[in-house]
C-alpha cells in the first residue's frame with residue numbers, strides 16, 4: 001500500500017492527461033539495459049508485524065529504566081520531562097521543513113529564537129546558531145572557524161581532557177584541510193585552543209587561566225562544555241571563551257543509543273559572519289509586526305556555495321526545540337536544581353566508592369557529575385559482573401583506548417541514594 | 432504570540448524533580464557562576480499552551496500540502512514514531528557494549544543490507560547525520576582512495592554541475608578540493624563537451640545528482656560516468672532525489688562509486704523543522720573499505736560493530752542519528768522492494784500529472800517528461816516575480832514550492848508533489864496555480880501583498896541583518 005492514495009482509476013486519468021499509456025513510459029530516459037532491475041529484499045511487513053519485530057529487537061537492548069544506571073562518558077541519563085515528547089511530536093513541529101518561508105514557519109522560528117536566547121544565557125555568549133549534528137561536529141567546525149579567522153595560523157591545540165571520540169571527529173574533518181591538530185603547548189602558530197570543561201572524565205578546570213594562555217598567544221579559546229554543569233558553574237563566556245560548543249543531548253533529547261544528539265555552537269558578536277550554521281533573527285513585517293527569519297544567510301552553502309563557512313544544511317532542529325522546551329520547563333530554579341542534585345549525588349557516590357578496599361578516586365580536584373575510579377580488577381570485569389545484577393556501574397575507559405583498571409562513573413539527578421548504595425555494595429563484592 | 436519571559440513568575444517550574452536524599456557537598460564559591468541564567472519560569476499548563484500555540488503558526492505535512500522541491504515532503508507514517516520510541520532504542524546508551532546492544536546492531540545491519548540492495552552497492556555506513564555530511568563522507572573517501580594510490584597531489588579538482596545543490600561545492604571545499612562548475616546543456620543534461628574538457632589527470636571526481644535538481648534524468652549518464660572513470664576520477668552520487676529511482680535503476684549498476692541517501696526525505700524521517708536527518712552512504716567495490724564507522728557486521732553468534740579496514744574514521748559520535756534510522760528501517764521494512772518501486776512510480780506520476788495540469792500557464796523549463804519534480808518559472812506577467820507566486824500560494828492554503836533554485840533557471844519554481852498526495856490534492860493545487868496566473872495579470876496587487884492570510888506578513892529580511900537581534 002506504500003501510503004499512496006492513487007488507485008488504478010486515478011492512475012488511468014492521470015496517464016491520459018499526461019499523454020502516455022503507462023507509467024513505465026515515464027522512465028524512458030533511464031538506460032534500457034539497466035532499467036527495472038531485480039531488487040532482492042525481505043517480504044514487506046504489515047503494521048502489526050513490524051511493531052512486533054521491532055519490539056523484539058528493542059527488547060534485546062539494555063535500556064536505562066531496567067538498570068541502576070551510572071554509565072555516561074558523553075551521553076547522559078538525565079530526566080526527560082514528559083511534556084517534551086508530547087509537544088515535539090505535534091505534526092506542526094515534527095513534519096515541517098527548515099523554515100524557508102517565514103510567514104508559515106513562525107512556530108519553528110520563534111522556538112529556535114527562544115533556544116538561541118536560553119543557550120546564550122547558559123553559555124554567556126552573544127550569538128548561538130540553530131544547531132549542529134552533535135557536540136563533536138560542532139567542535140570540529142569551531143576548530144575550522146578558529147583557523148579561518150586567524151590570519152596565517154593553521155594549528156589547533158588540544159588541552160588534556162578532550163573526549164577521545166571528539167578528537168577522532170576533528171581529525172576526520174581536518175583530513176582535507178591545511179590544518180594541524182596538536183597536543184600540548186600553544187605557540188605562535190596556534191589559531192585555536194580547545195579546552196573541554198568539565199574534562200571528559202569530569203574534572204573542572206580553571207577556564208580563566210586557560211583563556212589567558214590562549215589570548216596571550218593570540219589564539220582563540222574554544223570551550224567545549226556540558227550544558228547541565230552551567231546550572232552551577234561559571235559560564236564560559238564570563239571566563240573569556242571566544243567559541244563555546246556543547247553536547248545538548250542532556251537537555252531533554254534523551255540517549256537514543258547515541259543519536260539524535262544536539263550540537264550546540266555559540267560565539268561572540270564580532271564573529272557572526274564567520275560562523276557556520278543557521279541563525280534566526282528578529283525583524284518586522286510591513287505592518288510593523290514582530291516576526292523571525294533565517295538571517296545572515298550569506299555565509300551559507302545555498303548562497304555562497306564553495307565559499308560558504310560550512311556545508312551544513314539540515315541540522316538537529318527538533319533536538320534544539322526539545323532543549324528549548326526542557327530549559328523553559330525547568331526554569332531558573334529547576335535547572336539549578338538538576339545541576340546541584342547531580343553534584344551532590346556524584347560526590348556522595350565518589351566518597352562511598354573511595355572508602356572501598358582496592359578502589360580509589362583517580363579524578364583529582366573538583367569534578368562535576370562524573371569521576372574516574374581506579375579499580376582492583378579490570379573495569380570490564382566489573383561491568384560484566386554488575387550488569388547481571390542490573391547495575392551498569394560506569395564506563396570501562398578501556399573501551400575508548402584507556403587503561404584497563406579505570407571506570408568512569410556518572411551520577412545524575414535520577415540516581416537515588418538507594419541506587420548508589422546498591423552500586424557501592426555490588427562493587428564491594430566484585431571478584 | 433506569548434513571550435515566555437513575559438508570562439514568567441519567580442519560582443515557577445513545570446518539572447517535578449526528586450529531592451536531595453544524600454548528604455550535601457558544598458559547591459565552592461569560586462566555581463559558582465556569578466549570574467544565574469535568565470530562564471523562563473512557567474507552570475506546565477502555560478508551557479504547553481505556549482508551544483501548542485507556536486506550533487499552530489507552522490505549515491507542515493500534517494496540516495498542508497508542502498510541495499517543496501528537492502525536499503521530498505511525503506507523509507511521515509505515525510508508526511515510525513512508535514517504533515523510534517521503544518524503550519530499547521530510546522533509552523539505550525552508545526557505550527553499553529555490543530552484548531547489551533544486539534537489537535540495535537541487528538537493526539543497523541539489516542538496514543545496511545536494505546540500502547545496498549536497493550541501490551546496487553556493496554556496503555553501507557549509516558553514520559553520517561544528514562545529506563551534507565554524507566557528501567563530505569563520500570568526498571573524503573575519494574580523497575583517501577587517491578591518496579593511497581599516490582595521486583592526491585595532482586588530483587585536486589571535483590566537478591560539480593551548475594544545477595547542483597549548494598552543499599555540493601561547499602563540501603568539495605571542506606574536503607580540501609577545488610570545485611569546478613560544469614555547465615548544463617539545452618536539454619538540462621550535463622554538457623558532455625564541457626565535461627570531457629575537464630577530464631584530465633587533475634580530476635579527483637565528480638558529484639552528480641541524478642535525477643538532477645531540474646527533475647530530469649541525465650540522458651547521458653553512462654557516458655558521463657565513463658568519461659570520469661577513464662580519467663581516473665571517482666563518481667559521487669547525491670541521493671537527495673532517490674525517491675525518483677527506487678526499483679527503476681540501481682546507481683551502483685550505472686557505475687556510481689559512492690552515494691548518500693536522505694532518510695529524512697526518501698525514507699520518511701520527519702524533518703523536524705530543520706532536522707535531525709540521517710545521511711547513510713553506500714559504496715561499490717573501489718571505495719567500500721573507506722566507509723566511516725563503526726558499521727554493523729554479522730558474526731557467528733550475533734552482530735558486532737567495527738570500523739571498515741581502511742576507514743576514513745568517524746564522521747560523528749557513535750553510530751549515526753539512530754532514532755531517524757529506526758524510522759527509515761520501519762518504513763523500508765513495511766514497503767519491501769515492490770512497495771518502494773510503487774512509491775517511485777507514483778511520485779513520478781504525480782509530478783508529471785501536476786506538470787501537465789499547469790503546463791499552459793507555467794510551462795516547465797525543459798520540455799521533457801520529468802521524474803519526481805519539475806522546474807518552472809514565476810516571472811509570468813510584468814512586475815510579477817517568483818516570490819509573489821510563492822506567497823500567494825500561502826493564501827490558497829499551500830506551502831510554497833522551493834524557489835530561486837536551481838540557480839540555472841531564472842525565477843525558478845521547483846515543485847515536488849511526492850507520491851503520498853492524492854489526485855484531488857494535486858488538482859486543487861494546480862487550480863490555485865492557474866488562478867494565481869490569472870490574478871498576476873488582472874489583480875497583481877493580490878500577489879504583491881501576499882500573504883494576506885497569515886499572522887505575520889512579508890518580513891523585512893534585510894533589516895534583520897542590518898540591525899541584528901538574535902535573542903530576546
Ligand SMILES: Cc1ncc(COP(=O)(O)O)c(C=O)c1O
Nearest residue numbers: 313314501561562563596598671
Ligand atoms: C540535492 C540536495 N543535495 C543535498 C542536500 C543536503 O541534504 P541535508 O539537508 O540533509 O544536509 C539537499 C537538501 O536540501 C538537496 O536537496
